[in-house]
Amino acid sequence: MNGPQGIKIGLIGGGVAILMALIGMVEAFSQRHIISNVVSMGHTLLLLVALFSGFLAAKRTTPSKPIRLLANSLISGLMVGGLLALLVILGNWVRLRAVFINASPVLYKLLTFDQGVGAGNLLLLGGGALTGALAGLFYLTPSLLRRVLIVSLGSIVGAGVLQDLLRPTFALWGPLAIINEWLFAVNGLTIQGAISLFILTASGAYFWAERGRKIQTGFRRLTPAKQRAVRLTGLLFSIFLLLTLPQILGLFLSEVLTIVGLYVLLGLGLNIVVGYAGLLDLGYVAFFAIGAYTVAVLTSPELGFFGLSFWAALPLAIAMGVLSGILLGIPVLKMRGDYLAIATLGFGEIIRILVLSDFLRPWLGGAQGVGKIPKASFGSMELATPQQIYYLILAGCFLAGFISWRLRESRLGRAWMAVREDEDVAQAMGINLVATKLLAFATGAAFSALSGAIFASKLGSVYPHSFNVMISINILCLIIVGGMGSIWGVLVGAIALVGLPELLREFAEYRLLVYGAALMAMMLLRPEGLWPEAVRRRELHEE
Amino acid sequence: MIKRWRKRITLTDALMWLIGGAILALILWGSTATLATGRYTSHHWFDFIVFGLAQGSIYALIAMGYTMVYGIMRMINFAHSEVFMGGPYTAYFVAAFFYSSGFLDQQPIVCLFIIFLVSMAVSTLIAVLLERIAYRPLRGAPRLVPLITAIGASFFLQYTFRGLYGSGFQAYPVVKLLEGEWPIGEFRILKFQAVVIVAAALLMAALYAFVQRTRMGKAIRSVSEDQEAASLMGIDINRTIVTTFVIGGMSAGAAGVLYALMFKQVHFFMGFIPGIKAFTAAVLGGIGNIPGAMLGGIFLGLVESVGPSLFLDGLGIVAPYQLKDAIAFILLVLVLIFRPTGLLGERLAVKKA
Numbered sequence: 001m002n003g004p005q006g007i008k009i010g011l012i013g014g015g016v017a018i019l020m021a022l023i024g025m026v027e028a029f030s031q032r033h034i035i036s037n038v039v040s041m042g043h044t045l046l047l048l049v050a051l052f053s054g055f056l057a058a059k060r061t062t063p064s065k066p067i068r069l070l071a072n073s074l075i076s077g078l079m080v081g082g083l084l085a086l087l088v089i090l091g092n093w094v095r096l097r098a099v100f101i102n103a104s105p106v107l108y109k110l111l112t113f114d115q116g117v118g119a120g121n122l123l124l125l126g127g128g129a130l131t132g133a134l135a136g137l138f139y140l141t142p143s144l145l146r147r148v149l150i151v152s153l154g155s156i157v158g159a160g161v162l163q164d165l166l167r168p169t170f171a172l173w174g175p176l177a178i179i180n181e182w183l184f185a186v187n188g189l190t191i192q193g194a195i196s197l198f199i200l201t202a203s204g205a206y207f208w209a210e211r212g213r214k215i216q217t218g219f220r221r222l223t224p225a226k227q228r229a230v231r232l233t234g235l236l237f238s239i240f241l242l243l244t245l246p247q248i249l250g251l252f253l254s255e256v257l258t259i260v261g262l263y264v265l266l267g268l269g270l271n272i273v274v275g276y277a278g279l280l281d282l283g284y285v286a287f288f289a290i291g292a293y294t295v296a297v298l299t300s301p302e303l304g305f306f307g308l309s310f311w312a313a314l315p316l317a318i319a320m321g322v323l324s325g326i327l328l329g330i331p332v333l334k335m336r337g338d339y340l341a342i343a344t345l346g347f348g349e350i351i352r353i354l355v356l357s358d359f360l361r362p363w364l365g366g367a368q369g370v371g372k373i374p375k376a377s378f379g380s381m382e383l384a385t386p387q388q389i390y391y392l393i394l395a396g397c398f399l400a401g402f403i404s405w406r407l408r409e410s411r412l413g414r415a416w417m418a419v420r421e422d423e424d425v426a427q428a429m430g431i432n433l434v435a436t437k438l439l440a441f442a443t444g445a446a447f448s449a450l451s452g453a454i455f456a457s458k459l460g461s462v463y464p465h466s467f468n469v470m471i472s473i474n475i476l477c478l479i480i481v482g483g484m485g486s487i488w489g490v491l492v493g494a495i496a497l498v499g500l501p502e503l504l505r506e507f508a509e510y511r512l513l514v515y516g517a518a519l520m521a522m523m524l525l526r527p528e529g530l531w532p533e534a535v536r537r538r539e540l541h542e543e
Numbered sequence: 544m545i546k547r548w549r550k551r552i553t554l555t556d557a558l559m560w561l562i563g564g565a566i567l568a569l570i571l572w573g574s575t576a577t578l579a580t581g582r583y584t585s586h587h588w589f590d591f592i593v594f595g596l597a598q599g600s601i602y603a604l605i606a607m608g609y610t611m612v613y614g615i616m617r618m619i620n621f622a623h624s625e626v627f628m629g630g631p632y633t634a635y636f637v638a639a640f641f642y643s644s645g646f647l648d649q650q651p652i653v654c655l656f657i658i659f660l661v662s663m664a665v666s667t668l669i670a671v672l673l674e675r676i677a678y679r680p681l682r683g684a685p686r687l688v689p690l691i692t693a694i695g696a697s698f699f700l701q702y703t704f705r706g707l708y709g710s711g712f713q714a715y716p717v718v719k720l721l722e723g724e725w726p727i728g729e730f731r732i733l734k735f736q737a738v739v740i741v742a743a744a745l746l747m748a749a750l751y752a753f754v755q756r757t758r759m760g761k762a763i764r765s766v767s768e769d770q771e772a773a774s775l776m777g778i779d780i781n782r783t784i785v786t787t788f789v790i791g792g793m794s795a796g797a798a799g800v801l802y803a804l805m806f807k808q809v810h811f812f813m814g815f816i817p818g819i820k821a822f823t824a825a826v827l828g829g830i831g832n833i834p835g836a837m838l839g840g841i842f843l844g845l846v847e848s849v850g851p852s853l854f855l856d857g858l859g860i861v862a863p864y865q866l867k868d869a870i871a872f873i874l875l876v877l878v879l880i881f882r883p884t885g886l887l888g889e890r891l892a893v894k895k896a
Contacts, residue, residue, distance in 0.1 A: 023706025099636045101709040280687060282694075330555050331562065331880050338619040338690055342822055343879050346872035349819075353869040359860045434555055469815075473698065480691060513702035519695025520677055523688050 006057040006072035010079025010132070013053030017046055017080050018087050021111065024102035025510055030110050032504075033188030034160030040188075042110060044157060050080045050128050054135025063140070070136040077132015078125060084111055085121040092117055144209055151205035152198045159197060160189050165503050168250055242394060246387040255386040256502040258458065261393035262451050263498045266475045267482070267490035268400040269447030274476065275485035276404075276413060277440035278420030280341040282472050283348025286328065287321050287445040289355065289467035291452025294320045296370040296462045297363065303370060310376040310457050314450075321449025322442045329441035333434060336423065348472055356464040369463035373456050389458050396454060400447045404487055407443070416440055417485075470512065474498070477515045481522055482530055492530050559880055566877065573854040583852060589730045591849045597736040597805060599844020600743030604798035605821035606828070606836035607750060608670075608791025614767035614831035615787050618686070621693035622673055623795060624818020625700035628811065630666030630796030631803040632704055634658045635713050642716035651720040659800050666796030669700065670788040679781075705811040712810045715803045739801045746797055747837050750790060754833060759786055767831065816868065820847075823875040829885025838886060847871050 020026055030042030039047075054073035061069040088108050090096065096103035112120020138146065159166060167184055170176040183193035219227065246254040266288060273281045294317035298308045308316075332343050355364050364370070376383045376392060383389050407413045415436045418426035427433050456462050474497065482493025497518070501511045577583070605627050612620040620626075641647040641654045677696045681689045721735040754760035765773040766783045774780050802817065803809050824843045828835025850870045855863035878885065 019703070023703055025706070100707050102706065278687070280690065330558055331876055333555055335879055335883070338613075338686070339826070339879055339883065341690060342619065342819070342826070343876050345819065346823075346875050350869045350872045353866060353872075357865045357869075359863075359866065434553070473694065476691070476694070510702065510706070512698045513706065516695045516697065516699030516702065520692050520699060523684075523692040523695065524677070524680055527684070527688055 005060045006075035007079060009053050009057045009060070010076030011083070013049050013056075013076060013080045014083025017049045017084055020045060020049070021084065021087060021107055022100050022102055023510075023513070024107075026110060027102060027104070027107050028509065029507075032161070032163075033185075034157055035194045036185035036188035036190055038188075038191065039160075041161065044160075046080075046084070047131060050077045050131040051135045051138075053077065053080055054132035055139055057132070058136040058139035066140060069140070070133055073136030073139070074129050074133040077135065078129040080132070081124040081126070081128020084128070085124045088112055088117060088121055088124070144206075147209055148202050148205045152202035155201040156189065156194050156197055159183070162503065163188065165253065168253065169248065172248070172250055243391075246390045251386065254390055256499055258386045258390050258393055259502060260494050260499045261390065261397055262455055262458075263475065263478060263494045264397050264490055265393065265400055265451035265454075266448055266471075267478050267494055268397070268404050268487065269444040269451070270475045271444075271479050271485065271487070271490050272404060272407070272416070272447070273440050273444035275479055276408065276416040276420065277437065278416075279437060279440060281344045281441075281444070282341045282469070282476070283328075283344035283346065283351070284444070284448060284475055285467050285469065285471040286348045286351040287325060287448035288452040288455070288471060289351055289462075289464075290324050290445075291317045291321050291449030292456040292462045292467070293355065293364060293370070293452075294449070295453040295456040296365075296373050299457075300370050300373050302372045303363070303365065310374055310453075314376075314453050317453040318446050318449050321445040321452075325442040325445025326438050328445075329438045333437055345469065345472075348469055352464055352467055352469075355467070365462075367464060369461055371461040373460050373462070375460070376454075376457050383457075386458075389454070393454055396450055400450070401487055403443070408485075408487075412436070412439060473512075474515065477519055481518055483528055489530065496530070563877060563881055566873070569858070570854050573856070573858045576858065577853055577856045580856075582856065586730065587852075588849070591852065592845065593732055593736050593740075595845035595848030596841060597739040597743075597844070598848060599824075599841035600740050600747075601798045601802050601805070601840075602817065602821045602824045602844055603837040603840025604743050604746060604794045604801070605817060606824040606840045607747070607794045607833065609822050610825040610828070610830055610833060610836040611754075611763070611767075611787050611791055613825065615763065615770075615784055616678070616682075616689075618678070618689045619693065619822065620673075620678075620791070621690065621818075622677075622696040622700060623670075623791065623821075624814035625697050625704075626666050626670045626673070626792050626814075627795040627799045627802075627818060627821075628809075628814030629669045629700065629704060629799075630662035630664075630792075631715075631799035632708060632713075632809045632811065632813075633665040634662035634800060635715060635803070635809050636708075637661050638716050639713075647716060648719060651718050655718065659797060662800045663793045663796035666799065667789050667792035670792030670795070671785060673700075674785060674788045679784075701811055701814070708811065710811065712808045715807045715809060717807065718804065721804065735804055739805055742801060743798070746794060750794060751833060751837075753790070759783070763787055820871055823871055823878075825885075826875060827878050827885055829887045832885065832887050835885055835887035842886070843871060843874065846874055 026042040026045060028042070029045055030040040032041045033039065034041055034044055054077045057076035058069050058073040061072045063069060088111050091103055091108050108117075111124065113123050114120070115123055138149070141149075163184055167180055170180045183189060183197065185193075189197070219230070222230070245257060249257065266284070269287075270281065270284050273279050273284070295310065295313045297303060298306045298313040298316060299310060301307055306313075328344070328347050332340050335343055354360055356367055358366055360366070376389075381388075383392055415426070415431045418429065418431055419433065419436055423433065426436075455466075478493030478497045479490055480493070481497055482489030482491070497515065501507050501514075507514075605623065608623045608626065609620060612618065612623070638647070638654070638658050641658075647654045673696055677692050678689060681692060718735075721738055723734050724731040725734055725737060726732075754763060762773070762778045762783045763786065765776070766778060766780060770780060773783075802813070820843060821840065824840035825836045826839070827843055828837065828839030830836075847867050847870060851863035851867045854870070855866060860866070
């Protein structure tokens with residue numbers, strides 16, 4: 001059954017590649033070059049598909065027969081290239097564009113490397129086969145070399161993808177600007193930059209693989225006091241880094257940072273509800289909206305009710321969040337799992353529909369929203385630019401992170417986890433389900449309202465459309481990708497799912513597509529998340 | 544006696560009943576106020592009811608998929624709304640081709656038949672792929688895992704279709720045969736609404752007959768009763784589950800075309816709201832219960848179309864029609880609170896969930 005295995009995997013890989021081409025990902029990503037004028041991100045995407053199917057095909061074959069293994073991965077790579085070639089032929093024959101809007105001539109040109117149908121298709125076939133075979137070879141290489149290759153190639157791709165992050169950061173610092181010139185062309189890495197990056201990271205990875213363990217054991221051999229000192233220095237350094245980050249990164253990236261920060265805050269809140277207490281809440285955006293609208297109604301001169309300052313409105317917004325968390329929590333106390341998810345989804349939509357309606361327009365502004373929300377200020381200093389608001393958000397995140405960290409080990413935190421694992425047993429053990437669940441909803445809602453309040457003051461206006469169900473899904477995604485119940489996971493998830501897409505403009509359109517795929521892949525392959533809680537990791541991977 | 548009562552009723556129960564009672568009182572007050580003003584004539588009400596029936600029978604068809612999958616796998620197939628969207632969106636291109644070639648006006652029945660077939664085929668394909676790729680590997684996983692997978696699949700499918708077909712609204716071609724009205728006594732009924740109601744009723748009857756009368760239907764029922772026992776009796780669980788998804792996909796595909804004919808447009812996000820509504824309908828009728836889903840769908844459609852004018856107009860609420868989705872969701876929450884078994888269902892929400 002070795003032959004068909006390669007064909008089957010190749011067919012699946014080819015299907016994925018065709019799908020990527022037809023939904024426009026290849027074309028959109030081709031605008032960004034990894035290595036200037038050599039490899040674009042779109043081509044990298046297809047290359048990765050071919051590599052991956054070659055690797056999988058190799059993995060499914062017995063490694064004792066290297067020739068057969070190589071043949072298998074070559075075949076699967078060939079299938080990927082072949083299916084793409086078929087797409088090109090079909091596209092030149094029928095006008096696919098009548099149905100698939102992305103099947104444009106530009107796409108075919110990209111797929112055939114601008115060489116015309118005949119030569120281009122041969123290139124596709126050859127390239128696919130070669131990539132597949134390379135993946136097979138890669139499978140056969142010793143693990144040390146494999147790790148080094150992954151790290152160095154990965155960092156080239158990473159540097160290419162994140163060029164918009166790296167370039168302006170380097171440019172801000174005089175001496176580092178030289179690196180920019182060496183490393184980056186107008187679009188993508190230069191060839192010499194890519195080569196030097198490859199050598200640098202490869203030697204670094206090699207060094208770490210050889211010496212890394214020694215350093216780790218060396219660290220462990222230190223006295224506890226010294227270990228603590230090392231850890232403390234690390235902590236102080238990271239705090240210092242966090243405090244100076246907006247100055248290092250500049251205006252645009254600080255804006256990205258504030259968005260990530262708001263999502264971290266939201267994620268920490270939902271993490272308590274979903275991660276700790278296991279209550280799947282799909283209407284979490286409601287509390288975000290409640291926080292934002294409370295601040296808007298209390299402060300905005302446009303509505304002219306109260307005209308409070310931001311600081312006066314903030315506690316009230318959080319209080320409103322807590323109150324609504326409890327109020328919306330009471331009806332769903334007895335529901336579990338799926339029912340809870342749908343009921344909370346309904347709540348989220350109800351809040352949005354109410355805010356949007358003409359009925360409540362005199363109070364909440366209707367579809368036009370509320371504007372002229374004042375910024376937060378300290379005396380005469382106003383927190384107006386993203387670089388200043390960053391500190392407000394950072395303080396909020398620290399507070400929320402600290403609270404979640406302390407709560408997790410507390411009696412309440414353990415009660416939440418008990419409820420998450422088994423409600424009936426938890427109740428039998430004497431846990432007051434009502435209080436425990438309501439406290440989870442209330443705490444989560446408080447964080448969310450805080451985030452909403454800062455969001456309102458940051459934008460200066462609120463619109464009902466900012467509070468749709470996508471936000472809830474985004475937050476859910478980020479805590480699941482990061483690892484449910486894990487505080488660091490929230491941070492990792494927010495950076496990966498909110499920060500990265502902000503940096504990759506062409507990615508924006510495919511954001512939710514990738515989120516959906518990420519959710520599925522996470523659940524199928526790594527249900528504990530990228531940075532799981534220690535307990536959960538042990539649970540899911542028993543020795 | 545009173546002491547025992549006091550003990551049994553907790554604070555939260557009392558609060559819930561209070562909320563429920565308040566909502567009920569509001570509904571009664573609003574309805575009487577509306578009827579007292581006499582702003583709406585019986586023609587209005589008749590139109591509302593027919594529209595509600597048409598919309599409700601579409602909800603009912605989609606709800607079949609939710610309820611059957613829930614019955615057999617105990618999971619909400621959150622991506623079912625995308626199964627519902629994928630079919631008619633793909634069939635749109637067929638319909639547009641027929642329209643531009645003039646075939647639609649010459650042979651409307653044949654064309655509609657083909658459009659239905661295409662839509663049902665695509666929806667079924669999506670449903671089967673979904674089961675194979677996303678759900679099958681997760682059987683026996685903790686309950687949250689398949690639900691989150693389904694949410695992921697839902698968004699993945701939505702944006703895949705957006706990438707494939709574009710993000711704009713596509714106008715479904717007008718079928719001339721279905722334009723106009725039929726008189727019934729002193730009332731008149733829009734032709735396409737009548738067709739939607741009849742077609743949905745026929746499909747539901749066929750599906751119900753399939754589940755109740757055929758061997759496969761019996762297998763489906765027995766697997767949803769007890770999976771292990773069914774497999775011990777020699778029933779192929781995998782095949783049964785796939786069949787369930789096929790049926791769900793077919794009914795969703797058909798419902799999708801009816802929906803597209805009624806609202807004359809398709810969009811990659813069109814599945815979301817009807818999907819949640821259909822789930823509401825399934826819960827209303829008692830999830831896992833096929834006649835319940837039909838009843839729930841029609842009930843929900845009626846409440847949604849009659850409700851805003853009947854309940855809210857009398858309360859002096861501006862533009863009550865904007866709140867029709869809110870009414871549906873409030874109905875969902877009320878049902879989940881006071882009768883989680885649904886109208887016809889067994890007690891699932893607490894016991895098996």
